[in-house]
Amino acid sequence: MKKLINSMFALAIAAFTLTSCEDVPMPYDITFEKDNKTPDPSDMEAKGTGTKDDPFNIVAAQNYITKGEGLDKEVYVKGIVVSVQEINTQYGNATYYISDDGTTTNQFYVFRGKALGNVKFTDSNKIKKGDKVIICGKLMTHTNGVKQLGQGNYIYSLNGQVQENTPPTNTGLDVTFDNNIANFTIIDVKALPEGLTKVWFHDANFKQMKATGRANNTNYETQSRLVSPAFSLKGMNAATLTFNNALNYLKSAALNDAIKVLVSTDGNNWKPLAINNPPSGKNWNFVDSTCDLKEYAGQEKVFVAFEYNSNKEIATTWEIKKVTVK
Numbered sequence: 001m002k003k004l005i006n007s008m009f010a011l012a013i014a015a016f017t018l019t020s021c022e023d024v025p026m027p028y029d030i031t032f033e034k035d036n037k038t039p040d041p042s043d044m045e046a047k048g049t050g051t052k053d054d055p056f057n058i059v060a061a062q063n064y065i066t067k068g069e070g071l072d073k074e075v076y077v078k079g080i081v082v083s084v085q086e087i088n089t090q091y092g093n094a095t096y097y098i099s100d101d102g103t104t105t106n107q108f109y110v111f112r113g114k115a116l117g118n119v120k121f122t123d124s125n126k127i128k129k130g131d132k133v134i135i136c137g138k139l140m141t142h143t144n145g146v147k148q149l150g151q152g153n154y155i156y157s158l159n160g161q162v163q164e165n166t167p168p169t170n171t172g173l174d175v176t177f178d179n180n181i182a183n184f185t186i187i188d189v190k191a192l193p194e195g196l197t198k199v200w201f202h203d204a205n206f207k208q209m210k211a212t213g214r215a216n217n218t219n220y221e222t223q224s225r226l227v228s229p230a231f232s233l234k235g236m237n238a239a240t241l242t243f244n245n246a247l248n249y250l251k252s253a254a255l256n257d258a259i260k261v262l263v264s265t266d267g268n269n270w271k272p273l274a275i276n277n278p279p280s281g282k283n284w285n286f287v288d289s290t291c292d293l294k295e296y297a298g299q300e301k302v303f304v305a306f307e308y309n310s311n312k313e314i315a316t317t318w319e320i321k322k323v324t325v326k
Contacts, residue, residue, distance in 0.1 A: 056077045058108045065139045071187055071188060072225060074136055074138055082097040094126075098133060108147070116163045117163030133155050135153050186226060195215065196213070214249075226320070239294065243288070245287065247279035247281045251281075257309060259308060261304065261306060264302070264305070265296065266301070284319075306318075
């Protein structure tokens with residue numbers, strides 16, 4: 001009987017203790033989503049068509065990259081800044097993450113983009129966490145597999161403010177690839193096949209840009225472009241593109257099928273250019289090839305692109321050391 005009374009007494013104390021704790025809040029670092037489930041990006045809804053009036057949300061941008069079509073064209077992506085990784089005022093660009101809701105859920109990488117209105121970042125126009133942005137740029141998958149807005153993007157709208165004007169571009173072009181890709185952009189027009197991590201890349205050892213569709217003794221089908229930054233030919237009556245390059249392993253392929261030089265005035269619509277004094281395709285001898293840009297003299301904004309193509313039978317290697325337009 002005594003044991004029974006003691007047991008009942010212990011139960012009463014336990015009940016009192018639990019009741020007195022009912023108003024104690026849960027730790028504020030613990031959060032729960034609906035039905036105790038964290039949202040899966042694959043379950044999220046893709047929205048937008050990629051125009052400035054109907055920009056992609058993050059899922060739609062990711063789907064666009066996965067599809068692998070039209071990656072040479074500029075599109076618009078909206079989101080909220082999650083975190084800022086770097087703002088480099090020396091080069092005027094910023095690297096940061098955005099997402100649909102400003103959280104890290106399904107966040108998306110924005111690599112070395114410019115500020116509102118396509119101007120350089122300075123100490124006075126920095127972005128911050130929580131800013132609502134619409135970004136114009138080209139979508140891509142980096143060689144490390146990360147889907148992103150590639151270098152050369154810019155903020156079209158910041159917290160509802162739009163600045164249409166873009167900065168004046170440099171007249172002509174004069175770059176070497178001694179140290180880096182010199183503000184060029186790599187666009188994989190066709191999604192990289194499984195087993196291949198890159199086509200164009202900076203070859204630091206030989207101070208050049210290099211493209212190949214061959215890896216691990218296997219040839220892959222690829223289409224990838226090395227795209228210049230915008231430059232101006234305003235005030236000029238004629239202009240010539242000159243690039244120091246070498247091409248090897250062409251074998252029986254036609255030169256124009258393996259490599260192309262393209263020109264554009266908007267970065268979206270491209271036309272092929274005839275290559276004068278092309279490389280032989282049979283050795284590592286560098287030559288100065290040229291393309292006539294007279295048709296584009298006087299234009300405010302011009303881009304050029306070096307397009308590499310390969311297939312499962314033939315994969316050349318293309319190397320470029322210097323590019324000038326004057």
